[in-house]
Amino acid sequence: MSFRPTLDFLLYDWLDAESLNGRERFADHSRETFDAVLDTCERIAREKYAPANRIVDTQEPRFDGERVILPQATHDAHAAFAASGMLSAAQDYEIGGMQLPYTVQAAANSFFAMASVSIGSNLLTSGNANLLLVHGTPMQQEVFAKNEFSGRWAGTMCLSEPQAGSSLSDVVTRAVPDGDGFEADPLGPRYRLTGNKMWISSGDHELTENIVHIVLAKIPDAQGKLVPGTRGISLFIVPKRMVDTAGALTGERNDVALAGLNHKLGWRGTTNTLLNFGEGRFPVGGQAGAVGYLVGQPGKGLHCMFHMMNEARIGIGMAASMLGMAGYEASLAYARQRPQGRPVGPAGKDAAKPQVRIIEHADVRRMLLAQKSYCEGALALQLYCARLVDEQKTGAAGPGGVADDARLLLEVLTPIAKSWPSEWCLEANSLAIQVLGGYGYTRDFPVEQYWRDNRLNMIHEGTHGIQAADLLGRKVLMEEGRGLSLLADRIADTARRASAVPALADDARALTDALAQVQSATRAAWSTGEPRDALANAVPYMQAFGHTVLAWIWLDLAHRSLHGGNAAVTDPATVGRLGAASYFFRYELPKIGAWLRVVETRDPTCAELPEEAF
Secondary structure (H helix, E strand, O other): OOOHHHHHHHHHHHOOHHHHHHOHHHOOOOHHHHHHHHHHHHHHHHHHHHHHHHHHHHOOOEEOOOOEEOOHHHHHHHHHHHHHOHHHOOOOHHHOOOOOOHHHHHHHHHHHHHHOOOOOOOHHHHHHHHHHHHHOOHHHHHHHHHHHHOOOEEEEEEOOEOOEOOOHHHOOOEEEEOOOOHHHOOOOOEEEEEEEEEEEEOOOOOOOOEEEEEEEEEOOOOOOOOOOOOOOEEEEEEEOEEEOOOOOEEEEEOOEEEEEEOOOOOOOOOOEEEEEEOOOOOOEOOEOOEEEEEEOOOOOHHHHHHHHHHHHHHHHHHHHHHHHHHHHHHHHHHHHHOEOOOOOOOOOOOOOOOOOEHHHOHHHHHHHHHHHHHHHHHHHHHHHHHHHHHHHHHOOOOOOOHHHHHHHHHHHHHHHHHHHHHHHHHHHHHHHHHHHHHHHHOOOOOHHHHHHHHHHHHOOOOOHHHHHHHHHHHHOOHHHHHHHHHHHHHHHHHHHHHHOOHHHHHHHHHHHHHHHHHHHHHHHHOOOOOHHHHHOOHHHHHHHHHHHHHHHHHHHHHHHHOOOOOOOOOOHHHHHHHHHHHHHHHHHHHHHHHHHHHHHOOOOHHHHOOHHHO
């Protein structure tokens, strides 16, 4: 995996991850321990994940009526990952963690996403356990979270329902108190759940001895009715198999039944399920209804769940980035060895001369450089967000402190961290297919699988449109726009520093202009105060916002590559990085003008076209 030098540059030269060792939480670590973790994960990904990527794509999960069958390669990869300790890498020593910076954990997980995204790095298991560390009771943390972090149990996130995909206000899964003494259960207030959940990744399998479902459901009111909207949604732990307070299996199945497997375009190695809760197939204590334990307060389920959803969104952004990177490396290797055509010159093409490799053609270089700018820029953004997580957890506290600023910046950047790679690294995968030509869409080469796997990420963990509405409708407005102001200050600081370097001065001006356009469009979109007007063009707004953020990232990377000066650059990696930055500013950033024009004018074309006109 030749992207390791790129990862090292981002981690150490740009983000200065080593400096985190000066903080008490990370004091036991050094560059050597960080590198050891990266080396271990790179080896496991190379030996256990990459060889299985095609296997898990062609040997999809199947249900024999009793259990889900997965290829042995998936079991071997999961066992190796669990044994590495990476599920709890960033957690406290007291619960079996390594107390690694999250920045390093995210960097290490990138190897698994690149090697086989549909085997993956147990994103939902760690997110599930992290949610319980924040919102669960001490007993729930001891029994459920710790067993997930150890790899003994797996975790899921159960939000969507067949009739309510992204519209969580329409959830109808019910949770009723399990008898008069329901509040006395040591694992938490005990309820019985009935309902159906759809699109549940890893919803059933035999990789672990238990699966911990985190389920959104509504508690009926005194009249037995469900409260409309999201106010009545609560959150529950629903284990596949019943457990006691020591974390031991009781031998009894919970009333959670696999109703079917979804067969997807990509991520085919991941079991994706429809689950029935409380249908009576596995009655607990002779009674129908899946047993669930309340997490947090009744009616506060979405507040708790967003902790996991935001973590998952950044994880999806990393997956999309690394799928793009995998396609880039495959198409680059192909372009370097595939002979076709002859150079264009004054004498025209001479058929008697030998063919040239396709990387010598300008258009192929354009496609390769586009991929490089998308994928390396996206990876940098993911690691920057991971560094913000460390700042939020270990930086100076208090209003306006480092930790609070990091929290708010992360709120604003999360929709971009999820959406931008899922759109533009997918485009990188499309370009990888194009580089290979006819071979690109055959299964003789892996690039078609990378595209299929990546196409799901615009839908995973909140669709593109939802991310756009979240960004323009909430994130840039929250706390009176302070998050947007913080981001603007950081962008302006990079532009100021880069403007002092003649080689970067034009790009610094272009970035300053782009930021001004985004700020102006934000004001214009909300000038009527009507959400319907503002959000009609939320996706073009998000595209422009994302391109501006990535231009900022690239300018900062270019400035760091030049060490703030103008020394002659000969190192190929640095030349490539500067070339990718130049490509982004010449070919990509100018696109924001078209996107923002419809935002500024609150163009009604899409919103007002009559249905019959379609």
